[in-house]
Amino acid sequence: xSEQGMKIKLKIWRQKSCxxxxxxxxxxxxxVLADMSFLEMLDELNVRLVRAxxxxxxxxxxxxxxICGACNMVIDGQPHGPEKGTTTCQLxxxxxxxxxxxxxxxxxxxxxxxxxxxxxxxxxxxxxQIAGGYNSVRVGNAQDANAILVKKDDADKAFDAATCIxxxxxxxxxxxxxxxxxxxAKISHLVHLPQGREERESxxxxxxxxxxEEGFGACSNTRSCESTCPKEIKIENxxxxxxxxxxxxxxxxxxxxxxxxxx
Amino acid sequence: xxxxxxxxxxxxPIQDRWKKHKFDMKLVNPANKRKFSVIVVGTGLGGASAAxxxxxxxxxxxxxxxHDSPRRAHSIAAQGGINAAKNYQNDGDSVxxxxxxxxxxxxxxxxxxxVHRLAEVSTAIIDHSVAMGVPFAREYGGTLxxxxxxxxxxxxxxxxxxxxxxxxxxxxxAAMMKQVSAGGVELFARREMxxxxxxxxxxxxxxxxxxITGELESHAADAVIVATGGYGHVYYLSTNAMNSNATAIxxxxxxxxxxxxxCFTQIHPTCIPVSGDHQxxxxxxxxxxxxxxxxxxxxxxxxxxKPSEIPDDERDYYLERIYPSxxxxxxxxxxxxxAKYRCDEGKGVGPSKRAVYLDxxxxxxxxxxxxxxxxxxxxxxxxxxxxxxNPYKTPMRIYPAVHYTMGGLWVDYNLMSTVPGLHVxxxxxxxDHGANRLGASALMQGLADGYFVIPATLGNYFASNKxxxxxxxxxxFAAARGEQEGMINKLLSVKGKKSALEFHRELGxxxxxxxxxxxxxxxxxxxxxxxQKLRADFWKDVNIPGDSKDLNQELENAGRVADxxxxxxxxxxxxxERDESCGGHFREEHQxxxxxxxxxxxxxxxxxxxxxxxxxxxxxxxEELEFENVHLAVRSYK
Numbered sequence: 001x002s003e004q005g006m007k008i009k010l011k012i013w014r015q016k017s018c019x020x021x022x023x024x025x026x027x028x029x030x031x032v033l034a035d036m037s038f039l040e041m042l043d044e045l046n047v048r049l050v051r052a053x054x055x056x057x058x059x060x061x062x063x064x065x066x067i068c069g070a071c072n073m074v075i076d077g078q079p080h081g082p083e084k085g086t087t088t089c090q091l092x093x094x095x096x097x098x099x100x101x102x103x104x105x106x107x108x109x110x111x112x113x114x115x116x117x118x119x120x121x122x123x124x125x126x127x128x129q130i131a132g133g134y135n136s137v138r139v140g141n142a143q144d145a146n147a148i149l150v151k152k153d154d155a156d157k158a159f160d161a162a163t164c165i166x167x168x169x170x171x172x173x174x175x176x177x178x179x180x181x182x183x184x185a186k187i188s189h190l191v192h193l194p195q196g197r198e199e200r201e202s203x204x205x206x207x208x209x210x211x212x213e214e215g216f217g218a219c220s221n222t223r224s225c226e227s228t229c230p231k232e233i234k235i236e237n238x239x240x241x242x243x244x245x246x247x248x249x250x251x252x253x254x255x256x257x258x259x260x261x262x263x
Numbered sequence: 264x265x266x267x268x269x270x271x272x273x274x275x276p277i278q279d280r281w282k283k284h285k286f287d288m289k290l291v292n293p294a295n296k297r298k299f300s301v302i303v304v305g306t307g308l309g310g311a312s313a314a315x316x317x318x319x320x321x322x323x324x325x326x327x328x329x330h331d332s333p334r335r336a337h338s339i340a341a342q343g344g345i346n347a348a349k350n351y352q353n354d355g356d357s358v359x360x361x362x363x364x365x366x367x368x369x370x371x372x373x374x375x376x377x378v379h380r381l382a383e384v385s386t387a388i389i390d391h392s393v394a395m396g397v398p399f400a401r402e403y404g405g406t407l408x409x410x411x412x413x414x415x416x417x418x419x420x421x422x423x424x425x426x427x428x429x430x431x432x433x434x435x436x437a438a439m440m441k442q443v444s445a446g447g448v449e450l451f452a453r454r455e456m457x458x459x460x461x462x463x464x465x466x467x468x469x470x471x472x473x474x475i476t477g478e479l480e481s482h483a484a485d486a487v488i489v490a491t492g493g494y495g496h497v498y499y500l501s502t503n504a505m506n507s508n509a510t511a512i513x514x515x516x517x518x519x520x521x522x523x524x525x526c527f528t529q530i531h532p533t534c535i536p537v538s539g540d541h542q543x544x545x546x547x548x549x550x551x552x553x554x555x556x557x558x559x560x561x562x563x564x565x566x567x568x569k570p571s572e573i574p575d576d577e578r579d580y581y582l583e584r585i586y587p588s589x590x591x592x593x594x595x596x597x598x599x600x601x602a603k604y605r606c607d608e609g610k611g612v613g614p615s616k617r618a619v620y621l622d623x624x625x626x627x628x629x630x631x632x633x634x635x636x637x638x639x640x641x642x643x644x645x646x647x648x649x650x651x652x653n654p655y656k657t658p659m660r661i662y663p664a665v666h667y668t669m670g671g672l673w674v675d676y677n678l679m680s681t682v683p684g685l686h687v688x689x690x691x692x693x694x695d696h697g698a699n700r701l702g703a704s705a706l707m708q709g710l711a712d713g714y715f716v717i718p719a720t721l722g723n724y725f726a727s728n729k730x731x732x733x734x735x736x737x738x739x740f741a742a743a744r745g746e747q748e749g750m751i752n753k754l755l756s757v758k759g760k761k762s763a764l765e766f767h768r769e770l771g772x773x774x775x776x777x778x779x780x781x782x783x784x785x786x787x788x789x790x791x792x793x794x795q796k797l798r799a800d801f802w803k804d805v806n807i808p809g810d811s812k813d814l815n816q817e818l819e820n821a822g823r824v825a826d827x828x829x830x831x832x833x834x835x836x837x838x839x840e841r842d843e844s845c846g847g848h849f850r851e852e853h854q855x856x857x858x859x860x861x862x863x864x865x866x867x868x869x870x871x872x873x874x875x876x877x878x879x880x881x882x883x884x885x886e887e888l889e890f891e892n893v894h895l896a897v898r899s900y901k
Binding site: 033 | 330333398404405407426430438443444504505542546547644645649651714715760764765806808814
């Protein structure tokens with residue numbers, strides 16, 4: 001392949017560690033082909049840097065098919081870049097033209113501490129899952145799968161919410177750095193299914209409390225998360241989470257009001 | 264030293280073996296379970312499900328993953344589905360049929376006892392996954408939906424649109440996180456296993472590098488489970504993820520774990536074709552698409568017309584023509600080879616002429632675009648993003664690509680390797696798929712191993728052995744850590760001119776050319792020479808900027824590439840010495856009309872390689888295979 005590619009000007013955030021001061025560094029990517037992905041352009045740039053004995057740009061990616069949620073860059077101010085319903089790894093260079101300039105930054109949020117360059121720490125999401133993102137069923141306890149019937153419509157809604165890839169774009173785009181869409185997706189996935197009803201109240205309370213403890217902000221009501229989400233998770237899920245939370249809290253109050261004497 | 268390759272397969276009627284074995288194994292009583300600790304490396308379907316189920320039993324579990332979160336393991340990218348012998352469709356399926364299809368699909372190079380067990384536990388996987396909230400596709404009546412996969416004439420594949428792996432992994436991840444919450448699993452993310460620590464002949468711990476601080480950590484336990492996936496990334500271009508690597512299993516091999524059938528590679532027929540040297544990976548288009556998509560090439564070679572301009576009678580629907588009873592759902596190895604033959608005949612399509620069509624015109628006409636979107640929407644969208652073409656309007660162009668490795672660390676029926684205490688699950692082991700894996704069976708195997716097999720067999724290992732207390736202060740940990748420090752310093756001190764990625768790409772070219780879809784003795788010998796030279800060049804000319812004390816992705820990658828180069832050589836050696844064709848291992852010297860010609864007299868065995876050090880030829884051992892139930896026959900899908 002000797003065809004002449006594009007030249008792309010890149011302004012990329014560099015930061016040695018969470019303690020170091022960060023800055024933008026200018027690069028020029030050469031011979032960028034239309035069929036290249038955005039990350040493949042960075043791969044080539046990194047090869048060039050290594051050949052020159054310079055430290056390559058640290059960034060995360062894994063499946064490069066838009067499903068693992070590892071890649072996370074803010075491209076020209078937009079988490080995952082300009083295309084709707086697309087992760088960074090699925091952004092291809094055919095939408096750019098020779099001479100374009102692109103600014104690349106990490107996902108920024110208080111709850112996502114900086115690690116290096118474009119890599120941040122999203123383990124807060126795992127801790128929210130640990131708080132309650134599951135049905136407490138032991139291996140070996142399950143009944144025949146078809147003994148639980150689920151309306152197709154409910155199964156589809158559960159699936160739509162469950163496609164969240166945990167990338168954190170919803171947090172990065174929100175002016176309050178709220179994780180509401182991420183948490184709501186999990187709540188909504190499970191609430192649409194008959195399995196796990198026993199934990200319906202405890203789950204939502206534990207997960208929402210953990211989200212607040214991690215330092216994520218409150219929902220900004222701007223719907224920016226919905227328009228940025230690479231899996232196009234709907235904002236209705238946040239409505240479901242909020243009503244589930246209120247319901248669970250009301251039941252909790254009712255229980256403690258009538259409690260005290262039982263046992 | 265010779266390997267003990269006793270498979271520990273129980274005897275008796277095939278359908279009773281697992282039950283009998285479970286009864287015969289020793290148990291650890293509930294109060295004693297908490298005294299035993301186990302390390303699980305890898306948190307994909309095999310690792311996460313093992314960590315969850317072992318912790319539920321009461322064992323102390325430490326789980327390690329290289330990603331920032333266990334949920335990113337590459338199982339997440341599996342698309343099409345998971346097989347289970349539920350017979351919900353009333354179409355004649357049974358545990359025995361799934362067993363039969365899998366043994367035949369693997370071209371008689373797997374162990375019957377293991378495969379039958381896999382088919383047996385397949386049904387419980389679906390039950391448990393549904394209980395965990397996995398949102399499988401459903402019919403309007405609320406029951407579970409099924410579709411078909413290659414190598415089968417029944418519909419036994421459960422699916423969640425084109426994201427089945429994602430949903431199953433999130434289920435296993437949730438099961439593990441529940442145990443983290445309960446205090447039974449301690450989680451170590453962003454850690455890479457660099458070495459296995461063996462004390463008095465038993466696996467007793469690992470050395471892991473903290474990828475953020477660079478620190479080499481020692482972790483001790485009573486047993487080690489490795490579930491780190493396959494090694495298809497040796498080919499550079501594959502459908503594997505960027506971080507999928509062979510380092511954990513390769514370092515175990517160097518510590519005495521036998522490596523079984525390393526040359527058994529699955530080349531998947533339906534991937535988006537290579538577009539250039541810049542490419543970092545290839546993308547699969549799920550086999551499930553072959554339920555509705557039809558594969559064809561123009562009948563005339565060099566036909567440059569647009570696909571829509573080629574009338575039906577000038578198209579060769581070659582899979583339907585050659586394999587009328589399985590049609591487009593011929594198994595992967597068979598479908599891949601036929602695609603290659605068409606392109607070799609000059610009938611390939613697209614700019615590179617190394618592609619065939621996968622066409623949805625007929626199903627769109629029959630069922631409408633919406634129905635197709637509902638079943639395969641995410642796959643069509645992915646195709647469009649990568650190629651810039653709309654597959655609802657024009658056929659997909661596809662070509663085979665490296666997807667899965669059937670080979671892996673040798674394990675016995677208990678999933679234990681040749682190193683006592685080291686257990687290997689999922690794609691990382693060699694056990695169930697023989698020389699070719701059927702579609703939708705990888706998810707089944709990962710979860711079978713983790714949810715149902717290891718919880719039963721690990722207890723037997725604990726109850727049958729004496730365990731001295733071994734802590735990380737044991738000399739073996741210091742020694743292993745020292746060796747790894749030496750390896751890292753050696754890598755950093757080369758200070759050459761090239762990036763590790765460049766060597767990796769070069770290795771990929773050699774492997775694809777000589778150890779890919781078709782192989783011959785001359786080519787394999789040549790490849791071994793080229794790889795040895797590449798290894799020498801690597802250690803002279805690799806450059807890794809930065810140091811080992813913080814996040815250094817070049818250092819991580821260079822260590823992995825060093826291992827791929829060594830493993831690539833072993834794969835070629837294994838392919839050379841297996842002087843027959845079977846499943847995905849196609850030796851040009853042994854064929855009948857372009858199909859595999861097995862040599863059951865001389866090669867009806869598992870080849871198990873023993874490391875003798877990097878510069879010495881490894882030793883080849885054999886585990887003979889017996890087929891008492893599915894009788895050895897020429898595989899036919901015609």
